[in-house]
Amino acid sequence: MSNLTSDEDEEFPLSVTIPSGVVILALIFFAIFGNVMTIAAFVKDKGLRSVYNMYLVNLAVTDLMLGLISMPFYAVYTLRSYSWPFGYHFCKIYLVIDFTLCLESILTIIIISLDRLLLLKYGPLYHQRETSKVAIVKISLSWIVAGSLYTPAIIGWDLWTGEDAVEPGDCHIQFAYDLAFTTTTAVIEFVIPFFAIDVINLLIYIEVRSRTKYRTSMNRTDVVRTRKDMKAARFLAMLVIVFGVTWGPYTITTIIISFCESCVNEHLYTVFIWLLWSKASLNPLLYAYNSVRFLKNFEEMLFCQTKTHRNGDSVFSISSKDKTKERTF
Template sequence: MTNMTEEEEKEQDWGFPLSVTIPCGVVILVLILLAVFGNVLTITAFVKDRGLRCVYNMYLLNLAGTDLLLGLVSMPFYAVYTLKSYAWPFGYHFCKAYMVIDFALCLESILTIIIISLDRLLLLKYGPHYTHRETTTVAIVKIVLSWIVAISLYTPAIIGWDLWTGEDTVEEGDCDVQFAYDLAFTASTAVVEFAIPFIAIGILNLLIYIEIRKRSRISPTSNDQVSNAQDKNRKDMKAARFLAMLVVVFGITWAPYTVTTIIISFCDTCVNEHLYEAFNWLLWSKASLNPFLYAYNSARFAKNFKQILFCRRTRHTPVVTTVSTGNSHSQT
């Protein structure tokens, strides 16, 4: 019987050589920490600063909460699966629950970006009437409806596909959706989940840009109006740039995974397994990047992040009173 060294036993246990497992593990750990810590900062800033509690930031809060759950649930469990050479140690039933949660969270993040884009367009369209139309109640209704859609699209198929078809297509010890090799269903959901949202977000952002350009052509009649119009336009353009960055990040992180998923559905051997898993992690990296976009777009978010990170409190200017004592003065 051959005696294995301690290092060889570890390699056998994890599947990949340690020279691969350790670097991949470090990268994955960084992504998870950024996703969790960055989105905790975002949520804390929203709770801490009343000035951030507007309808628009409620949507950012929902996106941050979604990304936080991706960092707490989707990424850690899949990290074990990835580093164990794509072996799922948590069982069949937990795999089903895990897939329901992950697919719902990923879809919700897309729907929230659509809502955010639509909200910016409505702000430009409604102008001063925006706050009367887009209330906190309206925002909550939109968020709830988006969660219902996100949970409803994949959950029935994830739970019941093998029961309906009477065929289990997932190998023992693996964790994947049963419809992974069904071209019609995979292609349809890819259109619903990526193609349609990406086109919708692109159209919304184009309309936002057109609306901003229209506003910039309106000639103010006084110096005050000129100044106000200019201020309204670092803000509108900055918001448009932020949305454009969200769209670009969404496209870069989601497109490779979506395309390869469709290819795998009709040609299992046409995509390298390691490349596909890398695209999976690229998709989740959006959850790690979004908090940096919030800080870049909003000086108030950035300020709150710094205060939280360095345990700073908002400074209050001390009240200075002058007490007269004859010819001299003292301050308290």
């Protein structure tokens, strides 16, 4: 994701390289380990194979690929004092993969938020409308969109302009200093999705609050899985907060760099890139925090526990007369 060339030819001292390497390795390890655990839990536990969890697993797959591809190669680039040893052509491939994965993670969060809103709106009809086939179509389309936004520009920008802005031994996008293109893609990639996710989650919160007040006023017996509805709403809010905190600094500095390269310290910018990728390490913790079933599967795999019977934890409960139908998270 680097958009910035180095102004210094000196290598980092060991006092910088070693602590940085430890932090980077920790981020990579948790991104890989946590998301492998998430995918494995989905595969081994049939109770987790809901449409909603298909979207979570797609996010886990995206984060896993970030941990396997984006982060390790950029770790080498970072720890070698911003020196890219893998060549020009692989740099292009790497950037295409990285930008596609990052955009796919954003699109998946939008899909996840929209799915929870549809569950509240459709009620008992949700599972008739939102099937596994529908989920596969949505996921497939999201990957197509994610791969379409940046790929042509990454591959062909220097061919279209006739200029190669990347120096030998470096790896960054050719359009890094084009203000119009960078600002436009930043709006498409961050501003619009962030606004859309905020609106969707606000609608979810309003709906859940409305249902809670109604059930409380009617002395309904299902006021407790309503509490679980609120917990699920808070989980979505946490996803939004993590997205905003990890992506915001990178997006803002990317726009600044496009018209004023010297205005941003290159080391600070690198920190923001790693902050962006840290989301891949944090998301599995959110799954375990919010879903008892995911947590139990993680514990079984970590401690080799014998599989025991578990009740699914609900996300949004849908009442039908005196029965409350739970939806597995």
